[in-house]
Amino acid sequence: MKENQDYTRDLAEIRLMMERSSKFLSLSGWAGIMAGIYALAGAYVAYQVFDFTPDESAFSTYNTDNFSSDLLKVIALALVILVLAIGTAIILSHKKAVKRGEKLWNATAKRVIINMAVPLMVGGLLILVLISKGFIGFIAPFTLIFYGLALYNASKFTYGEMRSLGLIEIGLGLLGSYFVGYGLLLWAMGFGVVHIIYGIYMHYRYER
Template identity: 70%
Template structure:
């Protein structure tokens, strides 16, 4: 009986070692929760303080190089949220990697980053093109869509649960493309609510 238990334990340890060597497992559930909080706060500020209402600017056209001041403020707010979310994710992942006795930057992390960077870079360039053409209403749907593609593409290098989050973001992006006037709401759902739910799930499943 004891020999059988030792055999099972050895198999579990081997499986854990193989998983650590092939997947990036330092992602923190709290990083997802904080990213969601940042996104919801940003959506509130954009709507209530900066008076950003996609329903009013869906059919607006903005000449290239002549962005409105209000749109520039919203873009600056979005960049601030992105920096906060990335900074928090890096810091919490660094702490989690330290607890696991691992390095944050390793070949698996590099492959994860590359697989996320390709769709994110393509999406970022496309969004800049949309802004230059005045197609502001498509920004929220396309950010959700390309972010979801990036998560789905990178899921094979980390927790498989991220694939589900990617599919949720893709679905929200597609639906938001149909209901363009509600882009800010879908953006808040995708980057805010979905991230918080995902973060809570990841924390209770993998970090407790």
């Protein structure tokens, strides 16, 4: 009986070692929660302060020589949110990695970044094209779609739950592409509410 218990324990330890070597497990649930809070705050500022309404600007005639000041402010706001979210994720994930006795930047982390990079870069370039052509209302849903593709692509190197998160983001982005008037609301749901729920779930399942 004791030999069976030892055998089971050894198998569990081997499985844990293999999982640590093949998957990036330092992602912090709190990073998702904070990213969601940043996104909700940003969506509120874009709508209430800068009066950003996707339904009115979906097929506007903006061009590179005649941007509205509010649109530039919305773009700057989005960049600030991105920097805050990435910075928070790095700090909190580093703390988690140290606590686990691991390095944050390792071969598996590189695989995650590489697999996320292509969809994010393509999405970023496409969004620049949309801005230059004046299709402002499609910016929010397309960020959701390509972000979701990046998560789905990288999910095989980290927690399996990231695959579900990616599919949800893609679904919300597709809805936003059809119902352009609700693009900002769906963006707030995807990057805000869904991130917060995901972060809480990950924290209670893996970090407590």
